[in-house]
Amino acid sequence: MARLLITGGAGFIGSHTCLVLLNAGHDLIVLDNYSNSSPKALERVIELASLSLEKATLRLEVVQGDVRDEGILERLFLEGSQAGRPIEAVIHFAGLKAVAESFLKPTSYWSVNVCGSQALLSKMEAYGCKTIVFSSSATLYGAAKSSPIPETAPIRPVNPYGATKAAVEMMLADLAGCSGNDAPFQTSQNGWRIARLRYFNPVGAHPSGRIGEDPSGHPNNLFPILSQLAIKRRSSFKVFGSDWPTPDGTGVRDYIHVMDVAEGHTAALDALLTSGPQLITLNLGSGKGYSVLEVLKAFEKASGVTVNYELVDRRQGDVAITVADPQFAYRRLGWKPKLKLSDMCRDVWTWQSANPLGFHNEAA
Ligand code: NAD
Ligand code: UFG
Numbered sequence: 001m002a003r004l005l006i007t008g009g010a011g012f013i014g015s016h017t018c019l020v021l022l023n024a025g026h027d028l029i030v031l032d033n034y035s036n037s038s039p040k041a042l043e044r045v046i047e048l049a050s051l052s053l054e055k056a057t058l059r060l061e062v063v064q065g066d067v068r069d070e071g072i073l074e075r076l077f078l079e080g081s082q083a084g085r086p087i088e089a090v091i092h093f094a095g096l097k098a099v100a101e102s103f104l105k106p107t108s109y110w111s112v113n114v115c116g117s118q119a120l121l122s123k124m125e126a127y128g129c130k131t132i133v134f135s136s137s138a139t140l141y142g143a144a145k146s147s148p149i150p151e152t153a154p155i156r157p158v159n160p161y162g163a164t165k166a167a168v169e170m171m172l173a174d175l176a177g178c179s180g181n182d183a184p185f186q187t188s189q190n191g192w193r194i195a196r197l198r199y200f201n202p203v204g205a206h207p208s209g210r211i212g213e214d215p216s217g218h219p220n221n222l223f224p225i226l227s228q229l230a231i232k233r234r235s236s237f238k239v240f241g242s243d244w245p246t247p248d249g250t251g252v253r254d255y256i257h258v259m260d261v262a263e264g265h266t267a268a269l270d271a272l273l274t275s276g277p278q279l280i281t282l283n284l285g286s287g288k289g290y291s292v293l294e295v296l297k298a299f300e301k302a303s304g305v306t307v308n309y310e311l312v313d314r315r316q317g318d319v320a321i322t323v324a325d326p327q328f329a330y331r332r333l334g335w336k337p338k339l340k341l342s343d344m345c346r347d348v349w350t351w352q353s354a355n356p357l358g359f360h361n362e363a364a
Pocket of ligand 1 (some may be wrong): 007009011013014031032033034035037038065066068092095096097112136138200
C-alpha cells in the first residue's frame with residue numbers, strides 16, 4: 001500500500017476516489033484550497049470509510065492550500081521524506097473545470113491548471129517522486145471526426161479549459177521523454193510512470209447519498225441542473241439543440257458513474273506501481289452514448305419527478321456526439337464500468353434529495 005498525495009481530493013471526483021483509495025488500504029494526504037468544494041466532503045469520506053478519529057489522523061491528512069504554492073508543496077514532500085514516509089505517488093485532480101468560465105478567465109485557467117501542474121511536477125522531480133495519475137478530459141478531442149473516439153484521435157481543444165488540459169498532457173509527455181508519439185502506451189526511459197486519464201462525462205454519487213457533486217454557483221452541467229430542478233432549487237430546463245445529427249436530435253454523451261471513475265484511478269495507480277516506467281493515455285468512458293432526452297427520461301423514472309423542458313438553440317461550443325472507445329483502458333487496467341445510467345440517476349437523486357443544499361445543508 002502506498003502513501004499518496006491527492007490534489008483536489010475534496011472535489012467531486014477526488015472525494016469519491018479518496019474513499020476507494022482508503023478502502024484499498026492507501027494512506028492519503030489531500031491538498032485542496034476548497035475553491036470548489038467543502039471540507040465536509042472529506043469528513044464524510046472518513047465516516048464512509050469507517051475510520052476512527054485516531055485512524056483517520058494517521059491515514060488521511062488534510063492540508064488546505066493552493067497547488068501552486070511551492071512552500072506548501074515543499075513542506076509536504078520534505079516532511080514525508082524526513083519521517084521515512086515519502087510520498088510515493090500523486091493523483092492530480094486540482095484544477096478549474098468550467099468550460100464557459102474558461103472563456104471569461106483564460107489566465108486563471110492557465111494559472112491553476114498549467115502553472116499548478118508545473119509547480120507540482122517540479123517538486124515531484126526534486127524529490128524523485130515519479131508516479132502520477134492526471135485528470136485529463138475528453139474535451140481535448142473537440143469535435144472529433146469519428147465516434148467512438150480512440151485515444152489516438154487528434155487533440156483539437158475548442159475552449160481554453162481544453163487547451164490547458166492539452167498543455168499539461170504535453171508537459172507530462174515531455175517529462176516521460178515520450179514527446180512526439182501518440183501511442184496510448186509508451187515506455188519511459190527516465191523512470192516516470194504517468195497515466196493521463198481522459199474522463200468522458202462523470203456523474204452520479206456514492207450510493208449512500210453522503211457524498212456527491214456540489215458545484216458552487218450556477219451549475220452548467222446536465223445532471224446537477226436536472227437534480228436541482230427536481231428539488232425545486234431552479235425552475236426551468238433548456239435542452240440545448242434538437243437538430244443535432246443524432247437519433248432524437250439532442251446531444252449524445254458517454255456518462256460514467258463517479259464510483260466507476262474512482263475505481264479507474266485505483267486500477268491506473270496499480271498498473272503504474274506494478275509495471276515498468278511508462279506513459280499511458282486512457283479514455284475513461286463506457287463506450288455507450290445517451291441523448292439529453294434519454295437522460296431526462298431515466299432521471300424522471302429514478303426520481304419520480306416530472307421535468308418540464310424547453311427545446312432551445314444549440315449551446316455555443318457543444319458537439320453532437322462524444323462517446324469513448326474505452327477498449328484500450330479496459331485491456332490495460334483490467335477495469336470496466338459496472339454501473340448503468342439508471343444507477344447514475346438513482347444515486348444523484350439520493351444525494352440531491354438528502355442534501356438539497358449540498359454540503360451547505362445545515363440539517364445534514
Ligand atoms: P471539482 O471542482 O469538484 O474538484 C476540483 C478540486 O480542486 C476542488 O476540490 C477544488 O477546490 C480544488 N482546487 C481547485 N483549484 C485549486 C488550487 N489552485 N489548489 C488546490 N486545490 C484546488 O472537479 P471534479 O469534477 O472533481 O474534477 C476533478 C478533475 O477532473 C479536474 O481537473 C477536472 O478538470 C477533471 N475533469 C472533470 C470532468 C467532470 O465532468 N467532472 C471531466 C473531465 C475532467
Ligand atoms: N445540456 C442541455 N441543457 C443543459 C445542460 C446541458 O441540454 O442545461 C446538454 C448539453 O448540450 C450536452 C449534454 O447535456 O449535450 C451534456 O452537457 P454537460 O454540460 O453536462 O457536459 P458536456 O458534455 O458539455 O461537458 C462535460 C464537462 C466538460 C468535459 C466534458 C468531457 O462539462 O468539462 O464533459 O466530455 F470536458
